[in-house]
Amino acid sequence: MGIIAWIVFGALAGWVASILVGNNARQGCLMNIIVGIIGAFIGGFVMQLVTGRGFNFEFNIASFIVAVIGAVVLLVITGAGRR
Numbered sequence: 001m002g003i004i005a006w007i008v009f010g011a012l013a014g015w016v017a018s019i020l021v022g023n024n025a026r027q028g029c030l031m032n033i034i035v036g037i038i039g040a041f042i043g044g045f046v047m048q049l050v051t052g053r054g055f056n057f058e059f060n061i062a063s064f065i066v067a068v069i070g071a072v073v074l075l076v077i078t079g080a081g082r083r
Contacts, residue, residue, distance in 0.1 A: 005059060010036030013064060017071030021079065035071050043070025 011029065014036030018024040027035070043066035 006037060007033055009059060009064070009067065010034070010040065012036065013039055013067035013071050016068050017075055020068070020072055021075040023075065023079065035074055036067060039069075039071025039074045040067035041070065042074055043067050046070065046073070 010033045014027075014032030014034070015024070017035060017039060018027045018032060040063070046069075047066050
């Protein structure tokens with residue numbers, strides 16, 4: 001994926017994750033992008049550990065779900081650290 005696709009993918013994944021976690025009102029667009037991209041890396045790493053095979057990030061529903069799960073994990077961890 002190109003850089004623009006990563007930004008769009010990260011923004012969507014971060015936005016959905018922030019809605020699921022419940023901190024959408026406190027998070028801006030830039031933070032959604034950052035959380036989504038980092039969440040995609042976390043989700044891919046976890047998926048690789050669980051399945052034992054590499055995960056190829058493409059713009060499809062499976063990659064989106066993995067990125068959202070990774071972003072939710074990131075938001076939960078950072079939310080626990082703030083309290």
